[in-house]
Amino acid sequence: MQKEIKVLIYGIGNPGRRDDGLGPRLIARLQEEGAAAADLEIRYQLNIEEALKIKDYDVVVFADASKEIDSSWKFREIGPSETIAFTTHEMSPESVLALSQELYGRTPKAFALAIKGYDWEMGESLSEEAEKNLSQALEFLTDFLKSPRMALK
Amino acid sequence: MARKITIEPVTRIEGHGKVTIRLDDSGRVVQSRFHIVEFRGFERFVQGRPYWEMPVLVERLCGICPVSHHLAAAKAADVIVGVGPDGLTPTAEKMRRLMHYGQMFQSHALHFFHLASPDLLFGADADPAIRNVIGVALKHKDLAVQGVLMRKFGQEIILATAGKKIHGTGAIPGGINKNLSLEERDSFLKAPDPMNVDKMIGWAQGAVDFFKDFHQKNKDLIDGFAAFPSNHLSLVRKDGGLDFYHGVLRAVDADGKKILNDVDYRNYLDYVGEEVKSWSYMKFPYLRSLGKTDGWYRVGPLARLNTSDFIPTPLAQKEFEVYKAYTKGKPNNMTLHSHWARLIELLHSGEVIKELLLDPDLQGEALLKKGRKAHEGVGLVEAPRGTLFHHYRINGDDQVTMANLIVSTTNNNEPMNRAVHWVAKNILEKKPEITEGMLNRVEIAIRAYDPCLSCATHALGKMPLEVELYDSRGRLLDCKKK
Numbered sequence: 001m002q003k004e005i006k007v008l009i010y011g012i013g014n015p016g017r018r019d020d021g022l023g024p025r026l027i028a029r030l031q032e033e034g035a036a037a038a039d040l041e042i043r044y045q046l047n048i049e050e051a052l053k054i055k056d057y058d059v060v061v062f063a064d065a066s067k068e069i070d071s072s073w074k075f076r077e078i079g080p081s082e083t084i085a086f087t088t089h090e091m092s093p094e095s096v097l098a099l100s101q102e103l104y105g106r107t108p109k110a111f112a113l114a115i116k117g118y119d120w121e122m123g124e125s126l127s128e129e130a131e132k133n134l135s136q137a138l139e140f141l142t143d144f145l146k147s148p149r150m151a152l153k
Numbered sequence: 154m155a156r157k158i159t160i161e162p163v164t165r166i167e168g169h170g171k172v173t174i175r176l177d178d179s180g181r182v183v184q185s186r187f188h189i190v191e192f193r194g195f196e197r198f199v200q201g202r203p204y205w206e207m208p209v210l211v212e213r214l215c216g217i218c219p220v221s222h223h224l225a226a227a228k229a230a231d232v233i234v235g236v237g238p239d240g241l242t243p244t245a246e247k248m249r250r251l252m253h254y255g256q257m258f259q260s261h262a263l264h265f266f267h268l269a270s271p272d273l274l275f276g277a278d279a280d281p282a283i284r285n286v287i288g289v290a291l292k293h294k295d296l297a298v299q300g301v302l303m304r305k306f307g308q309e310i311i312l313a314t315a316g317k318k319i320h321g322t323g324a325i326p327g328g329i330n331k332n333l334s335l336e337e338r339d340s341f342l343k344a345p346d347p348m349n350v351d352k353m354i355g356w357a358q359g360a361v362d363f364f365k366d367f368h369q370k371n372k373d374l375i376d377g378f379a380a381f382p383s384n385h386l387s388l389v390r391k392d393g394g395l396d397f398y399h400g401v402l403r404a405v406d407a408d409g410k411k412i413l414n415d416v417d418y419r420n421y422l423d424y425v426g427e428e429v430k431s432w433s434y435m436k437f438p439y440l441r442s443l444g445k446t447d448g449w450y451r452v453g454p455l456a457r458l459n460t461s462d463f464i465p466t467p468l469a470q471k472e473f474e475v476y477k478a479y480t481k482g483k484p485n486n487m488t489l490h491s492h493w494a495r496l497i498e499l500l501h502s503g504e505v506i507k508e509l510l511l512d513p514d515l516q517g518e519a520l521l522k523k524g525r526k527a528h529e530g531v532g533l534v535e536a537p538r539g540t541l542f543h544h545y546r547i548n549g550d551d552q553v554t555m556a557n558l559i560v561s562t563t564n565n566n567e568p569m570n571r572a573v574h575w576v577a578k579n580i581l582e583k584k585p586e587i588t589e590g591m592l593n594r595v596e597i598a599i600r601a602y603d604p605c606l607s608c609a610t611h612a613l614g615k616m617p618l619e620v621e622l623y624d625s626r627g628r629l630l631d632c633k634k635k
Contacts, residue, residue, distance in 0.1 A: 016213030049305040102290035
């Protein structure tokens, strides 16, 4: 019997800043649908203790809003990186992976799911365009979660 | 050639912090400024919302110290429902204290192990690729592991008291919505090493000892770097003891003379003004009795240990006595001693967490009180970075009509500018070339205040730091990113 693949999905962002809440909203939608064979976590931002958490997973997806991408969503594999932000209290997914590697000797297979956002003002609803992008990203992620073992190949 | 040096983190929405240093043709510093984009729009955003939403709504200001905003807003709402600031049930007040000291513990641990220790362990001239927490993990794995687990311990305290690690709902106007079960209590008191409170206190003591040892070997750096006299402001307990959750407002000058003598913080507008400057979104608070020019003050660990007469837990009090003896009882105005003060507060937080866990009031059933309704409330707490003011007025429909927030980083606006100016004058001036190490020293000066630059949003794949060099005509000569 094959070992179960443990998957963790982070939704990162501030739901009080409209489209910045795309990551948390993605997690909420996955929770509503109840079908995702993955552990789901919401974070305003990532920090050092996530290195402890991710070490126990085979696959981790970091879902966050993006201003930069030229498509409605983008999914890419990421690896450890030692870049640390200046004087801030957050870490990039790549830095969390690097810290986990140094402290615990392992990193999971990791992916970034960027979802394009447009409106970053204060408010609790997503923009109409971001809602559409979220639905498309969710459709992709739901498919991905049906066979996470593929991600390990 | 006259030059302008810009250090600017690039973010999705707005620059969180930017340093500009202008040099004239001879290399002398003619101006230095530290800009932070402040979240003032939030005060308008909450207008029209019911006051009882404030403790949850304001947490969205920040993912780093949401508990501070949560509790400051809850204290203001306590006043509005007629029980504040001293009328909470013992269970409610102690649960809030546990939440708050849990946050202080995790925040101070994060600052030391993640942000400060790389500067101390590797030095300002070290390669940025190793001068970070991952570098600490490579060279000093034990310290990095402690940092991760101390942060996690504090987060678990917050989870048990607030319901969530981020943006909890524990404090409500007039009280708290849960107590601490015996199972939750024992998970902190009796868990196997290392995730129990005794181990955490031991590690906190170890961090204080580490700093003292480092100080002994690096006195010139720690004592002299970005040191300047200032006033200091914080809450203190009514008997003068250190207290992060509640008390009276005290301010002292650089020699220890009291400027504010234990006044009721609800009257803060009588004592504190806010100056607007054209070049910064962030206001510059000052003590009205001293005026705009001389009334600026520091807040945070350094200020708190200058205003407090004692620390009401034994291990931290012992360290406080050593700390105070170093300045012969006078206020400490050495910027890098903020790290020392912060670690003493870390130790104190661990001790308070243990005291509270052993207190049976945490299992009490009386969680909420109500009194005579008021239409205005002020709440203050000592957040990890310093004094945090929340002030609300409401109308007859319970809607917020006015909100005024003075966050810790705003209180430290002028001191951080002074620290940057010290580095500019003492490190950068008259140098033919601006090196990476010089710019790192600007960061170190700012970092001592642990400013929260996170009251906005964050994105994947953004370059966190950009350094640009301009000539006197505004032409970009050089650009460095890291």
